[in-house]
Amino acid sequence: MKFKRWLVMFVSLIFLGAGWPGKGQAMTKEEEIEALKAEVQMLLKRIEELEKRQVQTEKAVESRAPVNW
Numbered sequence: 001m002k003f004k005r006w007l008v009m010f011v012s013l014i015f016l017g018a019g020w021p022g023k024g025q026a027m028t029k030e031e032e033i034e035a036l037k038a039e040v041q042m043l044l045k046r047i048e049e050l051e052k053r054q055v056q057t058e059k060a061v062e063s064r065a066p067v068n069w
Contacts, residue, residue, distance in 0.1 A: 015036070
């Protein structure tokens with residue numbers, strides 16, 4: 001649950017940052033869409049990596065847990 005909350009906050013900050021004034025040059029809508037798509041793809045890959053790591057950690061914990069646990 002904490003991970004999902006963190007992820008929502010992180011994505012929100014990225015989208016807010018994409019529209020923040022003072023970037024120098026204004027992006028066209030197409031450029032902005034492509035930039036956001038690239039960021040979403042990066043985030044999806046990161047989520048996938050984190051989920052794999054979490055599964056590995058859970059398996060490691062289960063293998064170390066006592067039989068009567």
